[in-house]
Amino acid sequence: EVQLLESGGDLVQPGGSLRLSCAASGFTFTNYAMNWVRQAPGKGLEWVSFISGSGGTTYYADSVKGRFTISRDNSKNTLYLQMNSLRVEDTAVYYCARWDSWGQGTLVTVSS
Amino acid sequence: DIVMTQTPLSLSATPGQPASISCKSSQSLLHSDGKTYLYWYLQKPGQSPQLLISEVSSRFSGVPDRFSGSGSGTDFTLKISRVEAEDVGVYYCMQAIHLNTFGGGTKVEI
Numbered sequence: 488e489v490q491l492l493e494s495g496g497d498l499v500q501p502g503g504s505l506r507l508s509c510a511a512s513g514f515t516f517t518n519y520a521m522n523w524v525r526q527a528p529g530k531g532l533e534w535v536s537f538i539s540g541s542g543g544t545t546y547y548a549d550s551v552k553g554r555f556t557i558s559r560d561n562s563k564n565t566l567y568l569q570m571n572s573l574r575v576e577d578t579a580v581y582y583c584a585r586w587d588s589w590g591q592g593t594l595v596t597v598s599s
Numbered sequence: 600d601i602v603m604t605q606t607p608l609s610l611s612a613t614p615g616q617p618a619s620i621s622c623k624s625s626q627s628l629l630h631s632d633g634k635t636y637l638y639w640y641l642q643k644p645g646q647s648p649q650l651l652i653s654e655v656s657s658r659f660s661g662v663p664d665r666f667s668g669s670g671s672g673t674d675f676t677l678k679i680s681r682v683e684a685e686d687v688g689v690y691y692c693m694q695a696i697h698l699n700t701f702g703g704g705t706k707v708e709i
Contacts, residue, residue, distance in 0.1 A: 522699065524648075532640075532648065532691055534699035546698055549600075582647060586638070586695070587659060589647040 489513040489588040493581065496593030503573050503597070509566040509583030509590055516564040517541070522586065523557060523568045525579035525595075535581070536568065551577075573597045601626050601694050605702035612682040612707055620705045622675045622692035629672060629696075636695040639668055639677045642704075643688040651690075652677065684709055 495507040509521070523535040536557040537546040545557050556569040566583050573595075580592040602625040612618045628635050639652040650659045652668035655675060665680040679686055687709055692702040 531689075531704045532642075532693075532701040534693075534701065537698065548698070584648075587650045587653070589649070591647055 489585065491583050491585065491588060491590035493583055493590045493593040496581065496595045498596045498598065499573055500599050501573060501575055501597055504569070504571045505573065505595060507568040507570065507581055507583075507593060507595070509568075511564045511566065511583075511585075514585075516559075517561040519585050521559065521566045522584045523555075523566075524582045524584050524589075525577075526582070526592070527576075527579045530579075533579075538566070570595070601628075601697055601700050603692055603694055603700050603702035605690075605692055605705050607705060608703070609706040609708065612679070612686070612709055614684060614709060615681050618679045618682050618707065620677045620690050620692075620707075622670075622677070622702050624673045624675075624694055626697075627672045628675075628694050635671060637668075637670070637675050638693045638695060639666075640691045640693065641686075641688050642691065643685075646688075648691065682707075682709070 490512045492510045520539050522537050525533050538557045542559050554572045558567045575597050578597045580594050582592045583590045604623045606621045628637050635655045637655045640648040642648040651662050656668040667678050669676050689704045689706050691704050694700050
């Protein structure tokens with residue numbers, strides 16, 4: 488059974504940094520591209536970032552480009568999202584997603 | 600950027616009756632590989648999104664056959680042949696031909 492378990496969400500001040508993790512199990516992690524998707528409170532879904540199975544290709548939404556970095560450690564079956572220069576508008580539940588499977592999400596709150 | 604527009608914003612459904620949701624993209628989602636990269640998701644209250652349909656019309660494993668997807672190019676439809684109480688939630692379409700973009704969502708209530 489595919490399982491994706493996010494962690495690392497927290498309350499952080501504007502301008503701060505946070506690293507999210509997503510532990511994957513139940514499938515051959517290196518064979519799958521992965522994504523981060525976020526959902527602001529009461530809002531819809533917003534794609535954030537993509538990484539290929541090898542980690543060699545990454546893409547970002549314009550809203551996070553230059554501030555967020557996606558990465559993966561295939562030896563640990565773990566996906567990461569390094570978030571820097573956080574803004575109030577980054578407040579959201581962050582999901583890791585394989586498109587056919589999603590984690591339960593982790594809440595990031597950016598507030599002073 | 601590709602814009603995905605869903606209608607209606609909300610839908611009050613009657614159990615046992617059909618329901619449909621429209622999704623329009625600002626550009627064709629037909630790839631040169633012949634596939635059309637349009638997906639449908641359902642986010643039930645308090646849950647993560649779950650995949651219903653991939654590539655316009657392929658039902659994901661375990662998805663009831665009352666759900667069907669159709670369309671081509673820029674116009675797509677998700678149909679529920681007979682709505683059940685468990686179908687409540689927010690439905691999203693998503694394009695995957697150029698990065699990814701979600702529609703704004705359609706809230707289905709009974």
